Amino acid sequence: MKKVDARGYSCPQPVMMVRQAVQAGEFPIEVLVDTVTSRENVRRATQAMGCKVEVQEYEDGFSLTIDREK
């Protein structure tokens, strides 16, 4: 699984990193972020690119699994 660790970065970096990964097309992608802002920004951006997003919360932030819409 392609991993993108965007923890500690603030917008727009996390979205830019994830867009790059989505454009490279290596699904599924696991994204780590540490703020709700980044979570919502990544969710919005990837959904707009036609992906589906699953979010899991862990102690220090969120893990998003991004995959192609079936």
Place this chain on the structure above:
Amino acid sequence: MKERLTRFFASRWGIVLVGAVIGLLAAQLQKLGNPANMGICVACFERDITGALGLHRAAATQNIRPEIIGMVLGATLAALLFGEFKARGGSAPMVRFVLGAFAMIGALVFLGCPWRAMLRLAGGDLNALLGIAGLALGITIGVIFLKNGYNLGRATKMRAAVGWVLPVIMLGLLYLRIAKPVFGEGAPIFFSEKGPGSMFAPVIVSLIVGLAIGFLAQRTRFCTMGAIRDFILMNDTHLLSGLGALVIAAFLANLAFGQFHPGFAAQPVAHSNHLWNFLGMTLSGLAFALSGGCPGRQLFLAGEGDSDAAIFVFGMIFGAAFAHNFNLAGKPDALVDGMLTVGGISPFGMAAVAVGLVVCLAIGFSMREKIA
């Protein structure tokens, strides 16, 4: 319930609603006493706070503005309620301080931050168009840097106390605003007797409006710079729709209140020197883009525990002191006995903008790494 509210505020309707509310409240503050086209101006109000503390002595711009206090504390409140308060820092703080200082100098050359640029436009001040064009150019340059790997590095989690520093300082400022202590002869908290610093809505109203804006903006991540940046960077109109709603709501409210006066010359607290309106905001836009947020967003981030954003705020205060101590800020147009004197900036102000642009470009070129 909390999760549903969070999703609503993150939605298109959420940001549009909040933008419109901010526009309405800003027009209302003008009606209640704030200077014209200055319902909310983060740069102007931080500059007024700088003056109230005597860090500059421009007599017309000294006041502790409760809006700023409210914007920080409202964001703190929202972040605490929704479990998002997170003390963090360590992402190139010194660079952020410098960016804050030049962002302020650029804004004071134009006479307003991006928030006020929008409110000036909504009040009919067409000089704002030059400012907004400059802002867009500055942000575009910032986007080019972003696309080439510019970033200020990761922030790390810190102890909670780090995140509380700015909110607690805001409580201290609120005390100074209300108590107005005098620390000996010639050492008061300064409050302007004339000029824009002397014009203000009732303190309690300003504070409540600031708290409301801080709360709503923390939930929606409202950002005037981000609105333009996201559109240029990735065709994302999410934040831009909020900014549009702000301008339209403020415009309609200004019409209703008789506060809309279209034109270029002798607009309130504004000058019609087109080149420097444009270049001042170019500098400001670039500095905001390189630091990741407009001055309002920096307040909200600082309120939710981001100490890097708090340092940016102090950079702005430092910049405001320089701008007024060394005659860098724009002078408004003046109408005396029907004669118009066009304002503008001194050669020192021009030099400061040039230095600021060089410094920002140097930061843009040097702070690069591959992150993906």
